[in-house]
Amino acid sequence: xxxxxxxxxxxxxxxxxxxxxxxxxxxxxxxxxxxxxxxxxxxxxxxxxxxxxxxxxxxxxxxxxxxxxxxxxxxxxxxxxxxxxxxxxxxxxxxxxxxxxxxxxxxxxxxxxxxxxxxxxxxxxxxxxxxxxxxxxxxxxxxxxxxxxxxxxxxxxxxxxxxxxxxxxxxxxxxxxxxxxxxxxxxxxxxxxxxxxxxxxxxxxxxxxxxxxxxxxxxxxxxxxxxxxxxxxxxxxxxxxxxxx
Amino acid sequence: xxxxxxxxxxxxxxxxxxxxxxxxxxxxxxxxxxxxxxxxxxxxxxxxxxxxxxxxxxxxxxxxxxxxxxxxxxxxxxxxxxxxxxxxxxxxxxxxxxxxxxxxxxxxxxxxxxxxxxxxxxxxxxxxxxxxxxxxxxxxxxxxxxxxxxxxxxxxxxxxxxxxxxxxxxxxxxxxxxxxxxxxxxxxxxxxxxxxxxxxxxxxxxxxxxxxxxxxxxxxxxxxxxxxxxxxxxxxxxxxxxxxxxxxxxxxxxxxxxxxxxxxxxxxxxxxxxxxxxxxxxxxxxxxxxxxxxxxxxxxxxxx
Ligand SMILES: NC(=O)c1ccc[n+]([C@@H]2O[C@H](COP(=O)([O-])OP(=O)(O)OC[C@H]3O[C@@H](n4cnc5c(N)ncnc54)[C@H](O)[C@@H]3O)[C@@H](O)[C@H]2O)c1
Numbered sequence: 304x305x306x307x308x309x310x311x312x313x314x315x316x317x318x319x320x321x322x323x324x325x326x327x328x329x330x331x332x333x334x335x336x337x338x339x340x341x342x343x344x345x346x347x348x349x350x351x352x353x354x355x356x357x358x359x360x361x362x363x364x365x366x367x368x369x370x371x372x373x374x375x376x377x378x379x380x381x382x383x384x385x386x387x388x389x390x391x392x393x394x395x396x397x398x399x400x401x402x403x404x405x406x407x408x409x410x411x412x413x414x415x416x417x418x419x420x421x422x423x424x425x426x427x428x429x430x431x432x433x434x435x436x437x438x439x440x441x442x443x444x445x446x447x448x449x450x451x452x453x454x455x456x457x458x459x460x461x462x463x464x465x466x467x468x469x470x471x472x473x474x475x476x477x478x479x480x481x482x483x484x485x486x487x488x489x490x491x492x493x494x495x496x497x498x499x500x501x502x503x504x505x506x507x508x509x510x511x512x513x514x515x516x517x518x519x520x521x522x523x524x525x526x527x528x529x530x531x532x533x534x535x536x537x538x539x540x541x542x543x544x545x546x547x548x
Numbered sequence: 549x550x551x552x553x554x555x556x557x558x559x560x561x562x563x564x565x566x567x568x569x570x571x572x573x574x575x576x577x578x579x580x581x582x583x584x585x586x587x588x589x590x591x592x593x594x595x596x597x598x599x600x601x602x603x604x605x606x607x608x609x610x611x612x613x614x615x616x617x618x619x620x621x622x623x624x625x626x627x628x629x630x631x632x633x634x635x636x637x638x639x640x641x642x643x644x645x646x647x648x649x650x651x652x653x654x655x656x657x658x659x660x661x662x663x664x665x666x667x668x669x670x671x672x673x674x675x676x677x678x679x680x681x682x683x684x685x686x687x688x689x690x691x692x693x694x695x696x697x698x699x700x701x702x703x704x705x706x707x708x709x710x711x712x713x714x715x716x717x718x719x720x721x722x723x724x725x726x727x728x729x730x731x732x733x734x735x736x737x738x739x740x741x742x743x744x745x746x747x748x749x750x751x752x753x754x755x756x757x758x759x760x761x762x763x764x765x766x767x768x769x770x771x772x773x774x775x776x777x778x779x780x781x782x783x784x785x786x787x788x789x790x791x792x793x794x795x796x797x798x799x800x801x802x803x804x805x806x807x808x809x810x811x812x813x814x815x816x817x818x819x820x821x822x823x824x825x826x827x828x829x830x831x832x833x834x835x836x837x838x839x840x841x842x843x844x845x846x847x848x849x850x851x852x
Contacts, residue, residue: 366704406723407667410716413764417756421707425699432700454767458715461745461763465755468747470699491766530747 304436304523305329306384309376311423312336312363313389317442319345320510321387321517326354328518330385333376334358335369335423355380363388363419369426377430384434385521386427387513390416390463391444392455409455416459420466424481428474437479438521441467442513445486445537460489464532471530480529482520484513487536509537606656608681609833610634610674612664612721613691615642617789618740620649621822622688622829627655629830631686634677635659638691664691664717665709674724686736686833687725689718689761694795696750707753714740714757715764722768726777735777736833739765741844743785758783762844769842778841780832785848786810787820815850 308330310322319342322332326349334342334356342358349356357379361372376383392412420441431437443460446452463483471481486509505511512535519525609626613619615637627633627650635643635650635657643659650657658680662673678684692714695706718739729735744751745759762781769779786792788807796803811818828847831837 403671403723406720409723410719413719413760414711414716417711417760418707421699421702421752421756425702428700454771457763457767458719458760459763461766462715462756462760465745465747465757465759466752469744469749469752469755472747472749473699473752 304384304521306434307331307333307376307380307382308385308387308521309333309335309373309383309427311361311369311386311388311427312391312419313387313442314391314444315341316508316510317389317444317513320508320514321389321442322356323348323352324514324518325385325387325521326352326356328521329354331355331380332357333380333383335361335363335372335376337362364415364422366422366425369422373426373430382430382433383427384431384436385438385440386423386431387440387442387517388420388423388427389442389444390420390459392416392446392452392459412455413458413462416455417462417466420463424466424470428470428479431474431479432477435478437474437477438525439470439474439479439481440517440520441481441483443483443485443489445488445509456489460485461491467532468530475529478526480520480526482529483532484516485532485534487534490532490534507537509535512537605682607631607685607833608634608677608683609686609688610636610677610684610721610725611688611690612636612662612717613689614646616645617690617791618784618787618822618825619688619690620646621826622690623657624649624653624655625823625826625830626686626688626833627657628653629833631833632656632658632681634681634684636662636664636673636691638663664689664721665712667720670717670720670724674721674728678728683732684725684728685732685734686738687721687729688738688740688829689721690740691717692740692791694751694754694791696754696795696799698750699752702753710753711757711760714754715760718761719764722764722779726768726772729777730772730775733776735772735775736837737768737772737777737779738829738832739779739781741765741781741783743783743846743848745783765844766842773841776838778832778838780841781844782825782828782832783844783846783848784825785814785820785846787822787825789822813852814848815852818849820847820849 308325310318322345325332331354339358346356359372359375362368424439446456467481467483516533609631611619611623614623614635623633623635623646635646637643640659640661647657647659660673662669695710697706722737739761741762742758744755748755765779765781796806825847
């Protein structure tokens with residue numbers, strides 16, 4: 304199956320890597336994001352490979368905005384069959400333990416991340432259903448080492464697991480699979496180094512790993528793989544993938 | 549090795565000491581040692597069991613969603629174990645039945661109305677609880693709702709409400725009460741996840757919220773561990789409560805059929821009772837449970 308794929312979010316690394324890979328598999332690609340800083344290169348690369356690529360600005364936590372963006376994708380390309388939605392837990396303020404505002408903002412960060420998955424998947428699923436074939440892939444972005452984002456990454460990841468499995472159950476009969484890709488270091492029972500900075504680009508990077516798993520999951524034969532979590536250990540020069548015992 | 553002298557001094561040392569300036573003027577209370585608070589220079593870091601010291605005053609537990617169902621059973625159970633219980637539900641009126649039941653059984657209870665999805669309400673409620681009781685030793689985040697709908701037709705409001713009450717409520721109450729517990733140097737926070745976090749058709753919102761609660765539990769356990777505060781979740785299976793009755797009514801399905809199906813899908817061949825969930829909460833609150841943290845305990849009668 305080929306057709307149109309929507310890549311929502313994913314910034315400068317994951318989004319472009321997935322988009323280029325999908326184009327390589329014969330898909331026309333629409334990039335959805337709140338803003339685009341360096342999409343020109345991705346668009347050019349995809350067009351040079353003979354596929355079409357459009358960028359559509361949308362507020363990914365807003366149902367109407369995302370709904371309108373999918374409408375634009377349909378008129379510019381066609382109704383999509385693949386949705387890759389990238390969720391970044393995002394930074395939280397460095398509040399002291401006494402800082403109530405920081406606490407409330409922390410819930411806000413988790414809420415926004417989870418809501419973007421709901422909004423994008425709901426809009427995407429509406430289109431995928433027309434084809435009775437579809438792939439939804441939810442991607443959680445790695446958090447910065449040393450930062451504060453680890454305080455939100457576990458609630459976001461665990462929430463997305465519940466979401467992925469529930470949506471998979473609902474959509475299985477329509478030939479639509481829903482899976483989740485996450486960094487290995489965030490897995491609950493992981494022995495991978497915690498808060499390891501993942502390299503951003505190139506072979507072995509998180510973005511390339513996500514692109515590779517996406518290519519695997521969009522295959523017709525991957526129809527039986529749904530409601531699953533796939534954890535990626537991004538390779539980094541000099542750092543073993545798994546901690547020695 | 550713990551001595552009673554150390555226990556009496558427990559408030560003056562440890563990581564909580566930095567907050568000593570605005571410590572509430574409570575009756576002196578020594579349960580920090582009972583609860584196996586944070587390790588200190590004088591204390592053996594392996595000391596996780598209960599210390600041989602007397603409890604000078606009763607522990608205080610705050611239970612949200614305690615007006616009925618699992619929350620009510622938990623409040624009554626903790627009261628029966630000798631805790632003073634702050635019974636919290638959306639409106640104060642909803643707390644009266646539980647408060648009366650506890651008092652009738654000879655326990656100490658006080659009811660407070662608070663919508664846990666409203667930040668200011670949570671802050672005010674925790675402040676008045678601390679003012680009345682002087683300290684807070686146990687928090688049980690039991691307030692929860694479902695609003696089931698298939699993903700395709702779920703409204704923004706249905707998504708937001710379920711997230712804001714279940715996850716937002718648990719996070720807010722944990723932060724607000726956790727602030728006091730860190731100062732005290734001891735505490736037990738128990739959240740409510742659900743087996744639905746493993747995925748359930750028609751519950752993308754609820755499964756997301758309940759999964760996120762388990763993730764939040766792990767993170768908060770890591771943050772609060774050094775301060776002698778443990779954080780765990782309970783994930784109940786199928787428990788016959790008003791929540792379930794309302795659900796079957798709303799879906800127009802036969803309640804008995806649903807209960808029978810749930811019973812048959814568990815290893816023990818029956819559904820659970822609120823009291824059985826309350827018993828596990830009570831176990832987690834005990835001083836001897838200080839080495840248990842960050843976990844989500846599934847109480848579902850096993851799977852088959
Ligand atoms: N009953 C089950 O089978 C089951 C299974 C898994 C998890 N749970 C969870 O266990 C907890 C208790 O469930 P239950 O079956 O006793 O539910 P219930 O509906 O019988 O009781 C929940 C209580 O929470 C209160 N509440 C709801 N929203 C509130 C708000 N915004 N602020 C304050 N209070 C609020 C309600 O008024 C009610 O008294 C919930 O978190 C629920 O999600 C229940």
